[in-house]
Amino acid sequence: MKGIIFSVLQEYAGNRHGDEGREAFRRATGLTTPLATSDYPDEKVAAAVEALAELSGKKPEEVLADFGRYFVAESPLVQKTYAAYFRNAKDAKDFLMKMDSVHVQATKALPGAAPPRFEYEDRGSELVVVYRSERKLCPLLKGLIEGIGLRYNGRPLSWREEACMLRGAKACRLAVRF
Incomplete structure (x- = not known):
């Protein structure tokens, strides 16, 4: 990693x-x-x-989720390192929809990188985030989503789990409400 x-x-x-x-x-x-x-x-x-x-x-899952919130909403190192990514997103939904390209760009010069991959289904009032990763850090993603809401809206984004790799699905599917 x-x-x-x-x-x-x-x-x-x-x-x-x-x-x-x-x-x-x-x-x-x-x-x-x-x-x-x-x-x-x-x-x-x-x-x-x-x-x-x-x-x-x-529980470890709770720590991972809290770390995800911290990573996006509180970390001085992340704010400094990825300031341009935050500035280039107009809102929480825009940032979420750029996460796949952000991960690809941030790791393209790093040999052996295996970043998570994201796909999206825009349902209007909801954005379904489809997450695939060999690491299966689903709780971290849930915290990141909440942290993105804190960063852009001052409150956590809510999400509903439709599928999870930790329960045998091929990908996690989180329906995020704005």
Whole structure:
């Protein structure tokens, strides 16, 4: 997985849990200063999420969702690194509809990148986000969607799950309301 995830996850651990969170991240991943441009094993994200779940008393899925909200709505590193992407979207729906191209652009110069892929079905009052990823980080996507709402609307976007890879579907399908 790309280093930006690790850098922001370390930032998140410190933001939510202070020094104890940063230490839990370090112990779980073996990383003191992850580099945003490096590549790290996916298992290290899972280990860090497990450690933060244990520290917070939450389920790993809850930690992933909270991290997703943080990533888009709160992270200073993300705001700085991806400022142009946020500026180039006129609203939450526009940003969501650009997520596939954003992931492709952000990883095209990174060898071995396997970004998630997104497709969309615009139903007028709802946008169905179809998510495919070998990592199956569905809870992270749900948090990202909520965070996009916080960033653009000042409130989380609501979504309804139509299908999920974690329950055997070939892709996650989330119907997002604006």
